[in-house]
Amino acid sequence: MKLSLLSLGLLASTGRAFTTPALAKKNSPTTTTSKRMIASILDLLGGPDKSTLIEPSKALPGRQTKMPNIDGLRHFVLGNKIEEVPEGHKVAVFANGCFWGSEKGIWRLPKGIYSTAVGYCAGFTPNPTYEEACSGLTGHTEGVRVVYNPSEVSFVDIMRWFWEAHDPTSGMGQGNDRGTQYRSGFYWYDDEQKELLMASKQAYEKKLEEATGLKREITTEMKPASDYDQYGGLWYFAEQYHQQYLAKPGSRPYCSAQPQGVALPDYDEWCPFPEGSELREKHRPKLPESFWKKYAP
Numbered sequence: 001m002k003l004s005l006l007s008l009g010l011l012a013s014t015g016r017a018f019t020t021p022a023l024a025k026k027n028s029p030t031t032t033t034s035k036r037m038i039a040s041i042l043d044l045l046g047g048p049d050k051s052t053l054i055e056p057s058k059a060l061p062g063r064q065t066k067m068p069n070i071d072g073l074r075h076f077v078l079g080n081k082i083e084e085v086p087e088g089h090k091v092a093v094f095a096n097g098c099f100w101g102s103e104k105g106i107w108r109l110p111k112g113i114y115s116t117a118v119g120y121c122a123g124f125t126p127n128p129t130y131e132e133a134c135s136g137l138t139g140h141t142e143g144v145r146v147v148y149n150p151s152e153v154s155f156v157d158i159m160r161w162f163w164e165a166h167d168p169t170s171g172m173g174q175g176n177d178r179g180t181q182y183r184s185g186f187y188w189y190d191d192e193q194k195e196l197l198m199a200s201k202q203a204y205e206k207k208l209e210e211a212t213g214l215k216r217e218i219t220t221e222m223k224p225a226s227d228y229d230q231y232g233g234l235w236y237f238a239e240q241y242h243q244q245y246l247a248k249p250g251s252r253p254y255c256s257a258q259p260q261g262v263a264l265p266d267y268d269e270w271c272p273f274p275e276g277s278e279l280r281e282k283h284r285p286k287l288p289e290s291f292w293k294k295y296a297p
Contacts, residue, residue, distance in 0.1 A: 050136035050179035051172045054124070056231065060137045062126035069240040075115045076244035077107050082117040082237070085147050089114055092146045092158050092193070093121055093225065093235055095185040096166035097174030099142040101255030104246045105165050105297060106146050109287070112153025116244070117145045119237045122185055122221065126232035130239055134181050141183045141221075145235055155193060156200075157287045160264045162186060163204050165297035167258035168220045175256030182256075185221035187234055195272040196283060197222055203270035204262075211262045259297040 075082050085091060096102050099118035107116045120133045123140030133140040146158055166174055166184060173182045188194040201218055208216040225234040237243075245251055273279040 050181070053172075053180050053183075054137055054139050056124040056139065058137075059124035059139050060128070060132055060135075062128055062132075062138070062232070064126065066127055067237050067239060070237045073240060073243065075107075075117075077247045078113065078115055080115045080147075082115045082147075082243065084115070086114060088149065088151070089147050090150050090155065091189060092148065092155060093143055093187050093189075094146075094158075094162045095121060095141040095143040095183065095221075096162055096168070097142070097182055097184075097257040098177055098255050099144055099238070099242070100245045101253075101257055102142075102144045102165065103244065105161055106144060106158065107244070107247075108295070109153060109157065109161070110291065112149045112151075112157075112286070114147040114149060116147075117237055118242050118245075119143055119145060119235055121145075121235050122187060122223070122228060123236075124231045127236055130242065134179070136180050139180065140236070141181055141185050142238075143185070143235070145237075152286065154283055154286045156196060156267060156283050156285045159186070159196060159200055160285070160292075161297065163200065163264050164262070165257055165259055167260055168201075168204070168218045169208065169216045170258065171219045175258050177256040183221060184219060185223075187223055187225045187228075189225050192279065192283065194224070199270050199272040200264060203265045207262055207265055208260060211260070257297075263292065263296065 070083065073082050074080060094102075103116045103118050107113055120128050120138065120140035121143035123133070123138045125132060125138035125140070128138040128140055132138050133142070148155075148158065168184045170184070172178065172180050174184070186197055188197055201220065201222065205216060205218045208218075228234040246253065267285055268275075271280055271283070273283070
């Protein structure tokens, strides 16, 4: 397939990668990474402005058909079905840049993670494709869905990884990946998650400012998952070839996340629940500080 410079510019406007139906069958880890990197460079050279979130009324119409090859799909690393949420497990959905690296960080937590998946969240178009999401015309951001056992790993542990693994002050993008599809976001499913997110955001913003001596306003989008029910739901799974991409043979590491090297303050310094309360103990981190000293992003 021959491409002119004009064609390349049009492809860049849809994001870092371009996939035709024929090429979709050939999405090896190597070719997928190469296309992402080439399109990212082209985005830097020029293309449509994707710094403003599209209005829902102007978003692409989407489709009713679910993403193919996801039903029954098992996690490439953990072996569990990625759609499944076993009894007693909870779900967390966040976005902090390119979803490949964001997902990998979570499945490497030592315990309590049942599955991870990459997909498109917080948008207005039902069942988007990768190309559509990267165009900025669906309103989605590249996200990660985590199914976890709260008796083994706390929501606060997952949330801490989220904060520390990227730059939450970078607006519509992360590193060289620019556009609304790379915006930082965390979406709560209940009031407890909401309170923890809001309190930790305030604490982390203050810590970033103390560490740098600069004004550091966190731009992370934080909303209830239910806000997106009117658009078919918060979450849509990405194509099979994106799932656990960085664990597959031939994959090439690619991630533009910008960790700031600043740790979230101690839980008891910012926890929104009263001292000695059941909720305070329920959400107390389960990963020891020794883990963070060795494996922090």
